[in-house]
Amino acid sequence: xxxxxxxxxxxxxxxxxxxxxxxxxxxxxxxxxxxxxxxxxxxxxxxxxxxxxxxxxxxxxxxxxxxxxxxxxxxxxxxxxxxxxxxxxxxxxxxxxxxxxxxxxxxxxxxxxxxxxxxxxxxxxxxxxxxxxxxxxxxxxxxxxxxxxxxxxxxxxxxxxxxxxxxxxxxxxxxxxxxxxxxxxxxxxxxxxxxxxxxxxxxxxxxxxxxxxxxxxxxxxxxxxxxxxxxxxxxxxxxxxxxxxxxxxxxxxxxxxxxx
Numbered sequence: 546x547x548x549x550x551x552x553x554x555x556x557x558x559x560x561x562x563x564x565x566x567x568x569x570x571x572x573x574x575x576x577x578x579x580x581x582x583x584x585x586x587x588x589x590x591x592x593x594x595x596x597x598x599x600x601x602x603x604x605x606x607x608x609x610x611x612x613x614x615x616x617x618x619x620x621x622x623x624x625x626x627x628x629x630x631x632x633x634x635x636x637x638x639x640x641x642x643x644x645x646x647x648x649x650x651x652x653x654x655x656x657x658x659x660x661x662x663x664x665x666x667x668x669x670x671x672x673x674x675x676x677x678x679x680x681x682x683x684x685x686x687x688x689x690x691x692x693x694x695x696x697x698x699x700x701x702x703x704x705x706x707x708x709x710x711x712x713x714x715x716x717x718x719x720x721x722x723x724x725x726x727x728x729x730x731x732x733x734x735x736x737x738x739x740x741x742x743x744x745x746x747x748x749x750x751x752x753x754x755x756x757x758x759x760x761x762x763x764x765x766x767x768x769x770x771x772x773x774x775x776x777x778x779x780x781x782x783x784x785x786x787x788x789x790x791x792x793x794x795x796x797x798x799x800x801x802x803x804x805x
Contacts, residue, residue, distance in 0.1 A: 554615040555670055571609055573599055575619040579656070582620065587658040590616070621662055622670030627652045630679035638785060639774055641683045646704050646770050653708040657716075660709050684777075687785040696777050703773045707766055 559571055577598040578590040592610075596603040610616050628648040633641045653659055684693050718724075723731075740749045751758075757765055778785075 553668055554618045569601060569609060571619055574606060574610055575623050578616060578620050582658045583656055587661055617662060618668040622672045624652055624656055624659055625676050626672035630676055633679040634683040638683050642700060642774060645680055649704050650708050657712045660712055687781050696780060700773055711762055
């Protein structure tokens with residue numbers, strides 16, 4: 546059953562038409578909530594904790610932010626504002642999407658609790674709307690709006706899936722009390738047994754030949770991102786133009802221009 550009482554925070558005026566002048570602002574409340582969530586997780590950012598942080602009475606904050614859902618809307622939109630889309634679209638769609646992907650990943654890594662926020666129903670706050678306009682404006686000249694939505698879903702899916710795994714792995718390592726190399730080393734005896742068994746040739750190939758698992762997190766992310774951008778390029782008309790994919794540049798530098 547739908548929540549008949551829910552009203553988007555963006556539909557509510559920040560300053561009531563009547564009554565005393567507000568002492569606090571939504572921005573102050575949101576910033577305090579984000580500080581708490583960054584330090585202790587989203588669940589710790591209760592109205593009582595936020596009130597203590599800014600020196601207010603807990604119940605008084607409901608005048609500014611009526612519900613928990615409204616608070617999360619404010620927090621999530623505030624984080625969207627950390628992704629720099631100034632100057633987009635620039636005319637170089639690949640550079641713009643790379644910059645956005647890097648910014649989205651960096652924001653998630655700064656605020657890992659965002660991975661726990663249910664995002665299936667976007668709230669369309671001012672920062673998210675700016676992001677939509679600038680980001681989707683990058684491919685708008687080349688594809689239909691439906692194709693644009695699909696391509697952005699592919700890009701966002703890659704970034705968010707990768708960074709979720711990155712956050713999860715970091716948390717596992719933290720809980721183990723080991724360094725990342727020690728954490729990985731724990732599995733070595735079992736992996737060696739699997740390889741020597743001869744029963745898993747593809748797994749053995751991954752262990753013995755794959756370079757990706759030995760790259761830094763940053764390099765792994767960029768490697769996958771370039772492949773995603775190659776897929777997007779294949780969906781665009783030739784008039785879209787694009788710089789040569791980074792992995793092709795690297796290969797031609799190694800092989801020389803005459804190599805085929």
